[in-house]
Amino acid sequence: MLNPKQLFLVLLLALCSLSAWARPDEGMWLPMLLKQLNETDMQKKGMRLSAEDIYSINKSSLKDAIVQFGSGCTGEIISNQGLLLTNHHCGYGQIQSHSSVENDYLTKGFWAMSKEQEKPNPGLTATFIVRMEDVTKQILGDIPSNLTEAEREHRITTNIKKVQYGATNGTHYGAIIRPFFYGTEYYMYITETFRDIRLVGAPPESIGKFGGDTDNWMWPRHTGDFSIFRIYAGPDNKPADYSTNNKPYTPKHHLPISLAGIKEGDFTMVFGFPARTTEYLPSQGVSEIAEISDPAKVKIRTMRLHLLEQDMLADPKVRIQYAAKYASVSNSHKRWIGEMRGLKKLDAIAKKQDLEKQFAHWVSQETGRKSMYGHVLPHFEQNYTILANDISLTRDYYQEAALGVELLSYAQSFLDLAELIQKGYQTEQQKADIQTQIKGLLDAAPAYFKNYNQATDKKVFASLLEMYAIDIAYKYQPEALKKAMEAKKFTWASYADKVYGPSNLASLEKVTALLKLSPNAIKAKLLADPAVTLLQSFNNVYQEEILPVYNQLTEQNTLLNRLYLQGLREMQKDKKFYPDANSTLRVSYGKVEGYKPSEDVTYEYYTTLEGLIEKSGMTEIPDYRIPDKLRELHLKKDYGPYAINGKMPVAFLASNHTTGGNSGSPVINAKGELVGLNFDRNWEGTMSDIMYDPERVRNISLDVHYLLFLIDKFAGAGHLVQEMNVIYPSSQPDPVVKKESVEIKHKDNIFKTKKKVKIDD
Ligand code: ARG
Numbered sequence: 001m002l003n004p005k006q007l008f009l010v011l012l013l014a015l016c017s018l019s020a021w022a023r024p025d026e027g028m029w030l031p032m033l034l035k036q037l038n039e040t041d042m043q044k045k046g047m048r049l050s051a052e053d054i055y056s057i058n059k060s061s062l063k064d065a066i067v068q069f070g071s072g073c074t075g076e077i078i079s080n081q082g083l084l085l086t087n088h089h090c091g092y093g094q095i096q097s098h099s100s101v102e103n104d105y106l107t108k109g110f111w112a113m114s115k116e117q118e119k120p121n122p123g124l125t126a127t128f129i130v131r132m133e134d135v136t137k138q139i140l141g142d143i144p145s146n147l148t149e150a151e152r153e154h155r156i157t158t159n160i161k162k163v164q165y166g167a168t169n170g171t172h173y174g175a176i177i178r179p180f181f182y183g184t185e186y187y188m189y190i191t192e193t194f195r196d197i198r199l200v201g202a203p204p205e206s207i208g209k210f211g212g213d214t215d216n217w218m219w220p221r222h223t224g225d226f227s228i229f230r231i232y233a234g235p236d237n238k239p240a241d242y243s244t245n246n247k248p249y250t251p252k253h254h255l256p257i258s259l260a261g262i263k264e265g266d267f268t269m270v271f272g273f274p275a276r277t278t279e280y281l282p283s284q285g286v287s288e289i290a291e292i293s294d295p296a297k298v299k300i301r302t303m304r305l306h307l308l309e310q311d312m313l314a315d316p317k318v319r320i321q322y323a324a325k326y327a328s329v330s331n332s333h334k335r336w337i338g339e340m341r342g343l344k345k346l347d348a349i350a351k352k353q354d355l356e357k358q359f360a361h362w363v364s365q366e367t368g369r370k371s372m373y374g375h376v377l378p379h380f381e382q383n384y385t386i387l388a389n390d391i392s393l394t395r396d397y398y399q400e401a402a403l404g405v406e407l408l409s410y411a412q413s414f415l416d417l418a419e420l421i422q423k424g425y426q427t428e429q430q431k432a433d434i435q436t437q438i439k440g441l442l443d444a445a446p447a448y449f450k451n452y453n454q455a456t457d458k459k460v461f462a463s464l465l466e467m468y469a470i471d472i473a474y475k476y477q478p479e480a481l482k483k484a485m486e487a488k489k490f491t492w493a494s495y496a497d498k499v500y501g502p503s504n505l506a507s508l509e510k511v512t513a514l515l516k517l518s519p520n521a522i523k524a525k526l527l528a529d530p531a532v533t534l535l536q537s538f539n540n541v542y543q544e545e546i547l548p549v550y551n552q553l554t555e556q557n558t559l560l561n562r563l564y565l566q567g568l569r570e571m572q573k574d575k576k577f578y579p580d581a582n583s584t585l586r587v588s589y590g591k592v593e594g595y596k597p598s599e600d601v602t603y604e605y606y607t608t609l610e611g612l613i614e615k616s617g618m619t620e621i622p623d624y625r626i627p628d629k630l631r632e633l634h635l636k637k638d639y640g641p642y643a644i645n646g647k648m649p650v651a652f653l654a655s656n657h658t659t660g661g662n663s664g665s666p667v668i669n670a671k672g673e674l675v676g677l678n679f680d681r682n683w684e685g686t687m688s689d690i691m692y693d694p695e696r697v698r699n700i701s702l703d704v705h706y707l708l709f710l711i712d713k714f715a716g717a718g719h720l721v722q723e724m725n726v727i728y729p730s731s732q733p734d735p736v737v738k739k740e741s742v743e744i745k746h747k748d749n750i751f752k753t754k755k756k757v758k759i760d761d
């Protein structure tokens with residue numbers, strides 16, 4: 001028997017290891033630092049891979065199956081013929097661009113039944129990370145600490161160009177160098193970007209966007225949010241422009257897909273390109289977001305969405321035109337609402353204040369610290385007070401209300417053109433530059449107007465500008481607006497008529513006619529155009545009175561944040577810090593688990609087709625309509641090999657720290673196999689961009705069972721599943737159990753071991 005003291009020790013130990021195990025993980029980690037910072041922890045949490053299996057420059061590794069899809073999403077390679085999986089909402093623009101009222105792939109879905117039917121997407125890219133490197137020394141090594149922030153920036157830019165050039169000169173690779181920890185460290189990512197990416201398949205919107213904006217950011221969730229593309233390469237397997245001679249890309253690695261099923265507590269990781277987080281803001285920075293910026297942006301977008309929705313419901317043409325725009329306006333709108341609530345519930349401002357108190361105390365303990373960090377917190381306070389006095393709000397209104405009007409944001413490139421012509425039209429260079437701009441605008445116009453409805457935009461104009469006029473201080477009102485409002489019998493609708501009627505920028509015909517004139521005539525017309533002059537007037541206020549103050553304060557805050565974080569890292573020596581997301585490749589890890597959204601409610605960690613069918617019975621919600629075919633498959637339980645115990649899993653929750661940009665990221669199990677496709681976060685967890693809460697932050701993923709079922713059974717595109725490396729339950733022994741022997745046998749690729757075994761339906 002243990003004596004009480006021993007028993008206590010054992011219990012304490014158990015408790016410690018339990019809490020270490022049970023604590024879900026905050027953090028978006030750098031692939032090349034996993035070995036040093038995370039490997040042990042990840043393995044303790046159940047991972048059966050090594051850091052080298054995830055990121056390696058010597059052999060193929062998981063990272064070779066991950067791409068940045070376009071500029072904002074993630075994708076992963078799931079076949080040895082370059083098949084790329086991402087979200088429906090990531091491929092949305094492409095699916096929409098191939099659609100028309102007659103051939104509406106948004107509504108009907110699209111499936112290429114052979115490679116010839118795959119559809120090219122000019123401009124779309126997929127970027128692999130070849131390797132990454134710590135370049136802090138090359139970037140900061142020769143920079144003295146006594147420079148002003150502007151001088152420092154200048155020297156850094158020069159160094160970055162030098163290092164980029166050295167790394168890529170003479171190759172087809174690119175190099176991205178970004179600051180981490182507010183510019184304390186610099187890392188370089190060597191990239192390989194493919195340019196011939198073709199659409200292979202997408203389910204109908206009623207599946208790919210099931211739940212639409214009603215369910216967006218929410219759990220329980222039943223969205224089949226995926227689309228499939230294929231990367232094509234030149235004959236040498238290198239990136240090439242679109243050509244019918246290109247062939248499917250052969251990847252260094254593609255993810256096997258596991259149908260073994262997941263259970264609560266299973267290790268998961270997410271590999272992708274999270275775009276932006278700000279986890280190290282001071283309390284005032286959090287309050288600026290939670291109390292000024294988020295509420296203002298939400299208010300403006302609520303109005304804009306309401307107006308778009310009215311017109312989309314009234315006219316199917318407008319519905320298609322504005323589908324993608326609506327989804328994107330609504331997406332952040334809802335996220336900001338969640339973020340405000342989440343920060344409040346978490347008492348984020350008070351938590352930050354507590355940390356600041358600790359910091360102040362720590363600083364006060366040594367004179368060295370005092371001279372280094374003593375000014376940081378008071379200076380933050382000063383800067384945020386100025387921002388909170390109109391600057392921040394006016395900036396939000398300029399961006400969300402003024403530029404929320406399509407005519408005004410469209411006018412910006414025309415204003416740029418007019419200013420370019422004004423600078424001179426003499427030298428060959430000037431002429432060439434101007435002609436390039438004109439051609440660019442001419443080429444882009446048809447696509448812009450294909451998705452533009454003047455009547456809708458006019459309503460947005462009237463309402464949003466009225467909001468600006470009411471909510472923004474008089475001194476920040478544009479002159480043009482003040483003058484317009486003085487007119488007799490002024491109404492916002494009549495003002496819209498006065499701007500849109502004579503403007504050359506409100507229809508394709510007028511824009512085309514305008515751009516065919518001589519540069520001088522174009523300039524004259526543009527500088528007299530009511531849309532251009534109104535934009536100019538907004539710009540005057542913004543660029544002369546708001547932006548300079550905002551930029552100066554932000555620059556100072558960056559410097560302060562650099563110091564603050566440096567100090568925090570000194571103060572909390574044992575804590576592992578991860579850098580804020582900055583659209584570079586990261587790994588997050590956690591486990592499969594549900595959560596409690598509120599006191600008396602508990603959520604399961606998964607949803608099923610049963611639940612989806614039940615939701616679809618709520619016929620008053622158009623977002624829940626589903627195709628008959630899906631209903632039939634469910635009735636017949638025609639699930640093929642994709643069900644688990646007769647049920648079809650649809651989506652699941654896990655505690656991986658993710659953000660925008662992680663859409664389309666693979667959710668990978670302990671063995672390196674794909675189990676899910678990340679597409680969202682829970683609403684209660686959206687404040688994780690600013691402060692993470694292990695109790696409530698969850699990422700939402702599509703389950704691979706539903707994915708393969710939809711491709712095979714629903715779309716009849718089983719040939720694509722054949723292309724993939726699908727691992728059916730109990731079809732082979734666990735390849736990683738005898739770790740050493742596996743690694744010795746398959747030295748350069750531990751993933752090569754698996755054979756495709758198909759079991760009967
Ligand atoms: N909330 C997800 C993300 O941030 C999905 C957005 C697209 N879906 C939508 N209904 N708007 O990207």
Ligand code: GLU
Binds near residue numbers: 664
């Ligand atoms: N849907 C988001 C995206 O497009 C991911 C959700 C999130 O912000 O975590 O990246």
